[in-house]
Amino acid sequence: MGGPGAVVSFPLLHMVETNALAEYAERVEFHLWQNPDQLRVLLAKNELDYSAVPVNLPALMAGRGQHVRLLNVSVWGIIWLVSRDPQVKGFADLAGKDVVLPFQRDLPAILIDELLLSHGLKPGKDLTLRPVRDGQDAQALLLAGRADHALLVEPAVSLLLWRNRSKGGAPLYRVQSLESAWKQAFPQQPELPQAGLMSSPQRAEDGELARAVEAAYAESARWCSTQPRDCAELVHRHLPHLPVEAVEESIRVTRLDSVAASVARGPLEALFGLIAERHPQAIGGSMPLASFYGP
Template structure:
């Protein structure tokens, strides 16, 4: 019948139209065979370790590894060789590598305040109080040595002439010198500060006179001398190698990093247990102590740009080579928009 044929044609046409409008199911995102995270034995790495231990990225990669770099030379080998996808590093090192042609972006700044002088002298309050004294100093010509130099110069001191700097490989090496009484003063980064105080039973206060004191807070010195907030954009996470091309992966890793940082701040001892399993010389209690006193907050690199550029500007004025000869351009700042 003509009416039935017309109705059937309409139904077939509608079915065809519907088939054209409805897309086939999206294929599941294929997991990476391996994802490599890297960082130092410092506060910036704590969320990375929690991310692995908690399985936060199990949907992203079949295998996730964490590699510890012990000094800036090892860090540069990792970066130049493309041996990691996401690396926790000092912000000035990231700028230096970028300006020297290494393909990377800084994704965030999470370490804003972990540098302290630790001393046997309870009267020492400012860097000037350490004039003429021997100080164990980790990472020559890198963070924290360059921050010490900046702050010394800002108050009319010459870091090379007015102090006896004893350079060592890492904050944990400086801590060992302190606890074995081979030096009386050291510039340390958390959690090495808390570890030194724990090892000498100097935390948080002792019934008897403590052996060591948490002395000058370099962040407070920064705020006092530069008339700024008492925080320094010291370290964050950089993306490198093939992961540079995958912004969705970067966003996923940064979201996990932020959540892990918040979890660690709320569950300090449990987080400390995870970290101590992967980093020798650290104890869960010392990591928990460090989480309680450190200034750590996830800030996208683009949002942190004004503070980064002020910091880099100070380094450039002192020695342009510290940031690779110039301030990094827009391509250095990954994810997000500047305020």
């Protein structure tokens, strides 16, 4: 199994520690990947059976002809607006601002564009989106006082705030989550599926194992949600570069609620329909088939 260093992967680490799949596997390992290219390499080498992913990534793979399946949606909000200006209360207050953006072509960028447009804000005209390479660059700019506003994903937000407090920096504020702003802007489409678990091509047809993995993941996700401190300590054992305090805060502010993809198909198709209309290349040019929604 694999995933990024984010909340969507934390239940997988709990599954590894508790040997949750002992009935199906002698040994279960977790592979940390940093970007989709690394994930593709792991899949190509058949080194991953299941991976935590942003939900559009398996849709993109399926659109390109790869036989993958989305098993669940577990994370429904990981993007936050962070600011050092206490007068900025939400996305609607970004007119005339310079906002650091560490993602340009993936799912967060697509959603942010849609949300800003709903507030009548056109990037490049009404505000400036300042692209940077990644979340670490965005954090560095804020910590150095060279940026005042940024859009970041968890756990980068919690890590930034923890680092800023540790160094006694000028106050930074967790302003508003994209999930909260989305519900206000699009009440007819309030759910915002962000990330979940996908099966690799070599495991896509193993329905029994997929159901077992999805059920074990859901149980571990519930444990992480109800035991954020214990979960944070577990995560730190596997990913020691993530401080316990920052991980705990990240879990507390993230909606971690595992729902089978077949059950969450409505919100997923609404999201994929929006992407297909605006940025079809992000899902491979077509909507996923019914068989895509597992387990």
